[in-house]
Amino acid sequence: MEDGRGFARRHVTPEHCSRLPSMHLSGSAHINPAGELVIGGLPAPELAERFGTPLFVYDEALIREQCRRFHRALQKTGLDHQVSYASKAFLCRALARLMAEEGLGLDVVSGGELYTALAAGFDPAHIHLHGNNKLDSELRRALAAGVGCYVVDSLDEVARLNTLAGELGTRARCLLRVTPGVEAHTHDFIQTGAADSKFGLNLASGQASEALRAMLQAEWLDVLGVHFHIGSQIFGTEGTRAALARVLAWLAGEREHSGFAARVLNIGGGFGIRYTGADQPQPLEDLLAEVAAALRAGAAEHRLPLPQLWLEPGRSIVGEAGWTLYTVGTVKQIPGVRNYVSVDGGMSDHLRTALYGADYEVALANRMHGAPQGTYTVVGKLCESGDVVARDKPLPEPRHGDLLAVSCTGAYHYAMSSRYNAMLRPAVVFVKDGEAREVVRRETYDDLLRGQLD
Missing domain, CATH: 3.20.20.10 (Alanine racemase)
Structure with a gap:
């Protein structure tokens, strides 16, 4: 389902993009001197290399702190x-x-x-x-x-x-x-x-x-x-x-x-x-x-x-403790209309944009210091025109193989994931103090066939 803005066409110049706010970083997330997104003490490119993409990454310390905030706030009442x-x-x-x-x-x-x-x-x-x-x-x-x-x-x-x-x-x-x-x-x-x-x-x-x-x-x-x-x-x-x-x-x-x-x-x-x-x-x-x-x-x-x-x-x-990491694939520019950047997941692991018209912030996790060069609509690889992750977002010019991060995907993302188009559900990792532990393994093609009868 599209929001009220739908696919409204707009063109944003590089000069305008440079004035747009950068991605909000919560919890342990920060940017290291190499310009990489770091979550739980680990650079996002390192996590992607180790566990593959698409990948759900949870900041464990932030989850625990949110639990404790509820306890503290209620105790004060x-x-x-x-x-x-x-x-x-x-x-x-x-x-x-x-x-x-x-x-x-x-x-x-x-x-x-x-x-x-x-x-x-x-x-x-x-x-x-x-x-x-x-x-x-x-x-x-x-x-x-x-x-x-x-x-x-x-x-x-x-x-x-x-x-x-x-x-x-x-x-x-x-x-x-x-x-x-x-x-x-x-x-x-x-x-x-x-x-x-x-x-x-x-x-x-x-x-x-x-x-x-x-x-x-x-x-x-x-x-x-x-x-x-x-x-x-x-x-x-x-x-x-x-x-x-x-x-x-x-x-x-x-x-x-x-x-x-x-x-x-x-x-x-x-x-x-x-x-x-x-x-x-x-x-x-x-x-x-x-x-x-x-x-x-x-x-x-x-x-x-x-x-x-x-x-x-x-x-x-x-919600804010979760991140999704994708690898950039096809980049398609339609002059005067829209720029598309495709990733290796989509509505099979990110349904809320299609379902609710939800809006998200995105960034290139391997080039966080890069100045925006235009606006890009991030789309998935599923066979649906509505397979949209985020619309018209300021980014440095994406390149094939870049790592794209979507923030605040800890709630109702993996939980709503599906096997539409025979997609494989991503892995889930918890990160804390520079250590990562895989808590849900990535599905395999054998998992797709499990339960099917000849």
Whole structure:
């Protein structure tokens, strides 16, 4: 899907390019005297030589620091709290273990994510299972493993989870996911709190109340509280505070009706990050302080006991820590129209530009000091006109064999990768203090055939 700018034609002179801002470097990233991008103490060309391209590179120290920022910020609020990593952003066994080391829980949304977490040795008591259509097989696996919390998403799920938990003789700790009718100022596809959403149960229609009462009457369900999530890549707290106000007012009515008092209020995630200079996310510390103040005020207004505050950050933990490295192939110049630079990956490992019209910063990782000589649209090698990585970006004149870096690709890139056009999924490496460890190996052509029958 194209953004509003689409493929608007524009020509930028070298003089204009020289005044454009350079790529923002976060975490450990910097430029060495040779003009090479360095991540985690290792030059990008060295990483590409060792592991090949396309390559996902994660700044491990930055991931850990983001985890710790959430802990520190929430501790300052004085609220009882819990932070769980939203694994849909990116999950592998090494990352699950890192989250455990940093004291985070884990949110999973499928049987595959649950399987990965358990294979990593993650404590199932600290796993939450989400999803608008949990399969009975997924619920059975989770119940047998001892998963700590289920985010119930429908009336149908109330009955099924209660039956399955009863069959195993175990009580399932639950949150009810509600849709508060608040729309986040973000892309339509990543808004989840509006009334028209496949997620959760609507407050205004009475469905949420019906589900809560069914859960309270279910023999094998232990209802901890409620959950909402209004969307992703959100920069401020206006939407979250509006949703809080509606949910707390609803909880006050439910307490009067049934005596139910929520022990937990999970506000989801969706905290935005900086992809380009156009993005101005609110500092995490300020954001959480505002949310905590709104929760305290709302609970006091409605004379509700102050619940634990649960969060589910994903993108805000791993997004800026991730980089994609590509090798430049064909460079094509269309005079007066556009310059194209093709790389050895594309929408099979970088889908968000095609899907959301997302914007990214790019640079030549082996020539970071080079002055821009024009604007270039970076495209992939897949057989689709929409296979675009980044549009009209200032770069030194790219050459065949150059190394191109895309920043802020830690979330929803490898997780959304595919085998379209029989592409191979890239390797993933974690880098820290001058050392690199491969945590996901590059796929091989044999992997493409695995599972196929003659």
